[in-house]
Amino acid sequence: MRKILRLALREYKAAVKTKGFIIGLVLAPLVMGGGLIAFLLLKDRVDTTDKRVAVVDRSWVVTEALVKAAELRNANEIIDKESGKKVRPAYFFEEVKPNTNDPKGQRLELSDRVRNGDLHGFIEIGPQVVHPGKDRETFQISYYAKNAAIDDLRNWAAGAINNRLRELRLADAGVKESDVKDLFFWVTVDGLGLVSLDESTGAIAEGKRASPLDAILIPIVIMMLMLLMIMMSVPGMLHSVMEEKTQRIAEVLLGSIKPFEFMAAKLVGGIAVSLTSSAVYIIGGIIALQVMGYEDYVPLHVLPWFFGYMLLAIIMFGAWSAALGSTCSEAKDAQSLSFPTILPAIFPMFIYFPVVREPLGSFATWMSLIPPFTPLLMVLRLCTPGGVPAWQPFVGLLGVLLCTLFFVWAAGRIFRVAILMQGTPPKLSNIVRWAIRG
Amino acid sequence: MSTIELKNVTKTFGKHVAVDGLSLTVPQGSVYGFIGPNGSGKTTTLRMIMNILYPDSGEITIFGEPLTPASCDRIGYMPEERGLYKRMKVREVLEFFGGLKNGDGIRAKVDRWLERLDLADWANKKVETLSKGMSQKVQFIATVVSQPELVLLDEPFTGLDPVNTDVIKDAILELQAQGTTVIFSTHDMSMAEKMCDYIFMIFKGVKVLDGTLAEIQDRYGTDTIRVRTGDGMTALQNLEGIERVNDFGQLQELRLAPGGNSQVILQEILKRTYVRSFEIVKPSLHDIFIRIAGPQAKEVERA
Numbered sequence: 207m208r209k210i211l212r213l214a215l216r217e218y219k220a221a222v223k224t225k226g227f228i229i230g231l232v233l234a235p236l237v238m239g240g241g242l243i244a245f246l247l248l249k250d251r252v253d254t255t256d257k258r259v260a261v262v263d264r265s266w267v268v269t270e271a272l273v274k275a276a277e278l279r280n281a282n283e284i285i286d287k288e289s290g291k292k293v294r295p296a297y298f299f300e301e302v303k304p305n306t307n308d309p310k311g312q313r314l315e316l317s318d319r320v321r322n323g324d325l326h327g328f329i330e331i332g333p334q335v336v337h338p339g340k341d342r343e344t345f346q347i348s349y350y351a352k353n354a355a356i357d358d359l360r361n362w363a364a365g366a367i368n369n370r371l372r373e374l375r376l377a378d379a380g381v382k383e384s385d386v387k388d389l390f391f392w393v394t395v396d397g398l399g400l401v402s403l404d405e406s407t408g409a410i411a412e413g414k415r416a417s418p419l420d421a422i423l424i425p426i427v428i429m430m431l432m433l434l435m436i437m438m439s440v441p442g443m444l445h446s447v448m449e450e451k452t453q454r455i456a457e458v459l460l461g462s463i464k465p466f467e468f469m470a471a472k473l474v475g476g477i478a479v480s481l482t483s484s485a486v487y488i489i490g491g492i493i494a495l496q497v498m499g500y501e502d503y504v505p506l507h508v509l510p511w512f513f514g515y516m517l518l519a520i521i522m523f524g525a526w527s528a529a530l531g532s533t534c535s536e537a538k539d540a541q542s543l544s545f546p547t548i549l550p551a552i553f554p555m556f557i558y559f560p561v562v563r564e565p566l567g568s569f570a571t572w573m574s575l576i577p578p579f580t581p582l583l584m585v586l587r588l589c590t591p592g593g594v595p596a597w598q599p600f601v602g603l604l605g606v607l608l609c610t611l612f613f614v615w616a617a618g619r620i621f622r623v624a625i626l627m628q629g630t631p632p633k634l635s636n637i638v639r640w641a642i643r644g
Numbered sequence: 645m646s647t648i649e650l651k652n653v654t655k656t657f658g659k660h661v662a663v664d665g666l667s668l669t670v671p672q673g674s675v676y677g678f679i680g681p682n683g684s685g686k687t688t689t690l691r692m693i694m695n696i697l698y699p700d701s702g703e704i705t706i707f708g709e710p711l712t713p714a715s716c717d718r719i720g721y722m723p724e725e726r727g728l729y730k731r732m733k734v735r736e737v738l739e740f741f742g743g744l745k746n747g748d749g750i751r752a753k754v755d756r757w758l759e760r761l762d763l764a765d766w767a768n769k770k771v772e773t774l775s776k777g778m779s780q781k782v783q784f785i786a787t788v789v790s791q792p793e794l795v796l797l798d799e800p801f802t803g804l805d806p807v808n809t810d811v812i813k814d815a816i817l818e819l820q821a822q823g824t825t826v827i828f829s830t831h832d833m834s835m836a837e838k839m840c841d842y843i844f845m846i847f848k849g850v851k852v853l854d855g856t857l858a859e860i861q862d863r864y865g866t867d868t869i870r871v872r873t874g875d876g877m878t879a880l881q882n883l884e885g886i887e888r889v890n891d892f893g894q895l896q897e898l899r900l901a902p903g904g905n906s907q908v909i910l911q912e913i914l915k916r917t918y919v920r921s922f923e924i925v926k927p928s929l930h931d932i933f934i935r936i937a938g939p940q941a942k943e944v945e946r947a
Contacts, residue, residue: 212743220731453727453730454723454725454727455727455729457727458723458727459744460694460696461694461696461716461723462716462741462744462745626691
């Protein structure tokens with residue numbers, strides 16, 4: 207054990223006493239969370255250039271209302287009242303008489319105006335839009351623009367046009383809007399967590415208002431943090447073992463310690479590195495959230511599971527990584543094995559979205575009980591507001607524990623044979639043979 | 645008392661027999677030289693003694709006990725391919741390797757060895773800044789700094805200049821004087837002749853020589869003539885009764901054919917040229933090596 211700790215300590219120092227580690231400690235979360243932070247910072251930054259849109263209204267009844275709605279919007283919504291700054295673009299609609307003889311030619315002509323920058327886009331409204339029939343083309347509303355799929359103007363125009371259509375339909379039915387109070391008052395449905403009983407006080411606690419922050423963001427951040435911890439140590443083991451093998455340090459070490467102790471020391475060192483990083487991130491994260499007043503969002507109840515699963519994941523994937531590293535005789539071998547090494551660890555990232563959307567669904571449940579995916583997916587599910595049935599984290603942990611023991615056993619056998627073998631390429635058949643025969 | 649005892653040890657890799665039924669006894673406090681051509685089984689034997697490779701059959705006893713991982717702590721091992729952490733400082737790497745075996749007072753031991761091998765000024769330099777010779781000396785210190793009772797050195801003199809060769813040679817002899825058993829493999833026959841109490845030669849996995857230099861030379865008799873003549877090699881062409889002539893430029897080494905007579909040969913040479921020196925000697929280790937493993941070698945004969 208003394209030798210394992212001594213070698214692990216060297217591994218730990220070699221990893222954390224580098225500028226790369228310090229820089230990585232700062233940069234890694236920025237890179238991984240950078241997109242989210244950028245989105246939050248930039249979501250209110252919009253292009254305030256005014257937008258002119260042509261309207262080809264074949265129904266002849268919508269354009270006027272659209273122009274008025276735009277005027278109302280331009281008067282009330284584009285200037286921030288406190289700062290007096292323009293925060294949104296003004297919309298201007300220009301009526302263009304429909305060309306019934308050559309509609310395609312008219313669309314081309316308007317498209318050219320958009321290309322020239324004269325227009326932002328144009329809308330074409332079908333003749334039967336007020337009372338749609340069976341022929342879709344007669345009531346279709348089409349919006350043509352350079353980037354029509356993601357365009358705030360399209361969403362705004364859809365609302366304004368449909369308000370006008372509802373007014374016209376009510377009028378045709380003989381109903382005045384003023385006769386039906388709150389006809390267009392839209393009521394939202396608030397999402398709330400379940401009501402619970404506080405056993406200490408006997409009081410009924412109201413359900414917590416559900417927000418995307420704790421339903422999606424917190425689980426994903428916690429999962430990403432665990433992935434980050436795994437990625438900070440596991441791929442490094444592949445390269446460090448490969449280096450020790452190719453630089454012939456491994457044989458010197460094997461004169462002092464057994465191959466299994468050698469691998470175990472690598473794992474202990476890797477765990478220590480990840481624990482150091484995670485302690486920095488978690489303590490820093492909790493303090494930051496407290497300062498910002500978001501301390502209620504910290505899922506403290508998940509932290510024991512987080513660390514338990516993280517340790518096993520690092521041992522499991524680290525053993526796999528060290529075993530593969532021992533099969534490499536040169537740097538290009540390690541390069542080709544880098545992806546297979548981290549694949550089991552990163553696979554949950556490909557399926558996290560359906561899991562976080564329906565954390566109690568059968569897909570989420572079964573995927574989170576497949577041992578290599580359990581650490582990330584179970585922690586993700588545990589962080590969701592509804593949590594998971596109490597038995598599942600325990601069953602998942604047992605599965606991961608058994609899987610880890612198997613990985614370490616197989617990796618130890620591969621490591622023992624491969625670490626002294628030079629010039630033998632890391633073929634799958636060899637790796638399997640070494641794992642089976644030892 | 646023997647430090648190492650190998651009994652009928654065999655190791656195979658696939659179909660290749662690397663070591664075949666090897667038995668060997670290494671007395672305590674001796675310097676034992678392992679010689680043999682490349683790929684003959686020297687390194688495999690050393691690795692089995694170190695418990696890095698396990699024999700397929702046979703028995704290895706170290707310090708009178710069956711080989712265990714714990715006994716490796718009493719052995720220092722320097723592999724043929726040197727391996728040091730390049731980004732660590734010299735002192736750190738030595739304390740690390742020494743500490744893996746026996747960490748007691750390691751810092752003082754490291755200082756003493758750095759001073760002894762003239763590396764004290766490099767103690768706080770990174771290994772990657774050292775020359776090859778200096779790296780080799782650091783590797784040697786890493787092997788012996790924990791004061792092991794048995795030291796295994798695989799090709800310790802390879803790549804060293806004469807000065808550093810002498811430094812390592814003196815250090816090995818100092819270790820022996822302190823009671824340490826030293827085994828080293830080498831391709832330098834003269835070094836083996838001069839330093840080793842016992843010499844063991846392995847060829848194609850089979851032990852072909854084992855004993856003191858005198859014992860080995862006695863096996864081959866006095867069939868060698870060293871001669872210096874006025875005309876060098878040209879005077880020795882087509883001499884009858886000679887099996888082989890080894891030309892060293894300034895002197896030639898002649899091996900007598902079976903039944904050859906040295907006096908008849910001397911007379912024949914005197915007819916051709918004048919003789920500066922004529923010496924009947926035992927064959928050198930180099931010559932014996934060539935006889936066993938050279939192109940004209942006959943079938944492997946177990947020692």
